[in-house]
Amino acid sequence: MADAYIINTLFVIFSTTLIILMVPGFAMLEAGIVRTKNVTSVLTVNVMIYVVASISFILIGYHIAFGSIKIDTMSPLAFMMFQMAFVGKAINIMSGGVGERAKIFPLTLFTLIMGALIYPLIVNISWGSDILKDTFLDINMHDLAGSAVIHSTGGWALLAAILIIGSRKGRYINDQIKVIPASNIPLFTLGALLLWIGWFGFNGGSVGNIASKEAADTVALTIFNTNTAGLAGALLAGIFIYLRYRLFDITMILNGALGGLVAITAGADLYGTVDSLIIGGVGGVLVVIAVPLFDKVRIDDPVGALSVHLINGIWGTLAVGIFADTIPLLGQIKGITVIGISVFTISYATIYTINKFMVFRASDDAQLEGLDVSECGIESYPEFRRVI
């Protein structure tokens, strides 16, 4: 028993470390994809999110999410830190999608509310002490590491934010969609690969136990499936784009991988290898299809976060009901719906309210000059002469 406690603690510390490696992961990915003039700004947002969301969560959010649940299979503080490592991710998803026009102060305020209240509420009804228990809204879905709880949550909050904040200045002019190329492909690549690796801790650690032969097998299966879905997402996205353009588009390939990783997250502990390839592969294709569709309806999302996290968060949660024999599809649909309505509504109201007190959107001039100057006073690469 003491042995199980020890090894589970070590395992969850290892997993937490991998998840926190996603902080530089998200930061580098976003710094690579936005324009040079907004790089410092998105980096600052990423750091502020980790800081504010984590403090809010350990002081307030954790207690809302888990209430008086006792942890006795591992060190409780290790468990709390593992859960803390999750919260920033949901907000990163949201902040990336409003990059290049959302101001840092209101984003930080939203982070505080998201980390202290909104996200903990969703965890409460999904994994936690469950205030909805025995009501007709009670969720009984299988969502191992948060396809719905984290990724769709971040996605719904992002959708609310985009509807309020609007698209980047100059992105859609009349019928034209202005293509804005990523400013630094190596950083984008580094970030995406760090996220991929961090996912092993995310999903593997969510098994919560490695202290028996069966548990160790489940952890290994989970991490194996996670990686396999990422591979399949990248491959299918790559093939799809290659067939269409005869070009290898690394941004789509890696977003495809991330889509596959999001999709596998709900049920990575349940699938076989072929299931994982299918679920991940569909995830990759969904990204490639969804990115232009969001542009078509003028929803401006610089990092493709809605395609990667919202669409695949939903797909991944549904996939459990489709591919895992023992999990009813209806429960998954109910979970997606309850979370979706809750998060979208509360986030919309929150962002709308914040927006009344301090305008969320940077001015046109600030956007033109870049948010690095107006928000941070620090250029990202001051010595490099720019084309644009």
Added chain:
Amino acid sequence: MADAYIINTLFVIFSTTLIILMVPGFAMLEAGIVRTKNVTSVLTVNVMIYVVASISFILIGYHIAFGSIKIDTMSPLAFMMFQMAFVGKAINIMSGGVGERAKIFPLTLFTLIMGALIYPLIVNISWGSDILKDTFLDINMHDLAGSAVIHSTGGWALLAAILIIGSRKGRYINDQIKVIPASNIPLFTLGALLLWIGWFGFNGGSVGNIASKEAADTVALTIFNTNTAGLAGALLAGIFIYLRYRLFDITMILNGALGGLVAITAGADLYGTVDSLIIGGVGGVLVVIAVPLFDKVRIDDPVGALSVHLINGIWGTLAVGIFADTIPLLGQIKGITVIGISVFTISYATIYTINKFMVFRASDDAQLEGLDVSECGIESYPEFRRVI
């Protein structure tokens, strides 16, 4: 017994994670060393290799390599994923060396064949179910983590590829060797250091067991020696270059470290500290000596992969026979030879055949403009004004 299974599974998951950190490692190293116009292209190749090699290996290659061998000391899927993490590395070695002129599609096709067949065949006869058993070609060498199996394999495949694909346009003009400086030293440094750290998982994990006092000591010894050889390789390469040019050349220092790391890989579980310093130090010096020699014979290898991986893969495998009392040198030589002839022949035939159907080499115009445009349609740093 269950405890051993659990801790070995955790240990191999940890090791696998470190090895997969070598994916961004190789990607950043290569992105740092090639010219700006080819950065997106090499990053894409690195990602495609991880994707295609890994899928090929888990679906086909693993079964060729290990056949019906049962794993009962750890979770079999954790073992499979650990082995999967190796395969891309051998191909990365090869792809780096043909950087800036090899096209992505044929490289990906070669990756498929390498991951599904060629590399698994080499693993089969070295570490696996062994089709050569009881024949006169049977190998009985000590190669802990693949100085021969991985590094010389990648190196021989690269040599075959260079002979077919040729050197970069404009690299050798008459008697002149055009020096092409690395475009981004921080990325190169980051990549090399990530590789170094990943090596702890590579070599340490290859011990395959940490579940007894003796096994734990062997793992610690292996990782300690691995690091020590990297240190010695860097130091000796640095001293060598400094004595010659009175300059500190970080590309040579880090390639020297990698040379030392390759050299220790075959026998890191067997040596004392002084042995490790010598083996690694010789590895570093070999890199510094070999790089200009390959240029002298017009073998164009932008990242120095032949010097780091082929030369030191051979040196490291020989070193076991020299420094470890119990391992006969002749067996090591036989192993190097059988692997070398097999890999070079099969790779040459494969690349030659692919090259008949789709030309492996980018056109002179594409090379001049950079492969990022012709292969990916994505510039690596579109906003930075370039000198060249």
Added chain:
Amino acid sequence: MADAYIINTLFVIFSTTLIILMVPGFAMLEAGIVRTKNVTSVLTVNVMIYVVASISFILIGYHIAFGSIKIDTMSPLAFMMFQMAFVGKAINIMSGGVGERAKIFPLTLFTLIMGALIYPLIVNISWGSDILKDTFLDINMHDLAGSAVIHSTGGWALLAAILIIGSRKGRYINDQIKVIPASNIPLFTLGALLLWIGWFGFNGGSVGNIASKEAADTVALTIFNTNTAGLAGALLAGIFIYLRYRLFDITMILNGALGGLVAITAGADLYGTVDSLIIGGVGGVLVVIAVPLFDKVRIDDPVGALSVHLINGIWGTLAVGIFADTIPLLGQIKGITVIGISVFTISYATIYTINKFMVFRASDDAQLEGLDVSECGIESYPEFRRVI
């Protein structure tokens, strides 16, 4: 008993890996903060420090530090490598602060002496076999992972170095302080975040035992507090700067995080969450206050190392005596004083002597052109056109 040995060995290997991730961490942070013309040079220094300090320590320093102390709770080589991973950090602190004007050769020579003698001496009297035992200078402080032993040591050595080497050419002209902006904010951010993550291994691993329920709880507490102090340091530094300038300054936010991390390092195994927030928050504020003060007295420290490591090393060591009931403040003060006087004196004498034989400071012309050319012969980004 064998089980404890195994799991402690695995735990310390994991911790060591995280600490060695601080090698790229420091390298990227410094490469991001110095000017483009000195980037290759600081990267080279960082690599040389890891190489030379580590070799000196395993061959000489370790034996001075720990003498004949026997390790029987884990693999002795794993313990030695863990201790080896520390030594370079103290020297990194020092090298960063003399960046952009100190030459590589004398820095490397100082590294050799620091790794073989100075740092091991400090470890000897603090954590090791203790030559001062039973003398009136004997230290009995609580310094878990080196607020004093590592961070203040690096800081005192740096102060000695700056006093001898002087400020960067053109940094202080008459009454003017020339502001020199960081050249690459993403690299700086990446580096700071890698350091943050590495700190989990630094402080967590220093507990030295995870093999009981109590030990596992202490490890979890230590890592949790470490992270919490980093969060608080970042938050308070951010608020402080925002209130003053209405801007989000990521360099100050992340230096604040590092300040908090240094401050918690001495007693992370002892505090509650609120203590950790206070200690870390004060650490962050101290950085923001100290940085301009050092400039006021013309102590030129490009990376803010004195503010982060010396000031917070002292604060963190004192904090143990203030916040932990069982630890007397006087013992902490004595520890700080003995270490401070020893390190400053010996370092000053060493650097002064080296400086007699080979001038430590790069010439004005070399500084103007950048040390990359004079020291390394390799530009960091040769293809990017520069503003400056």
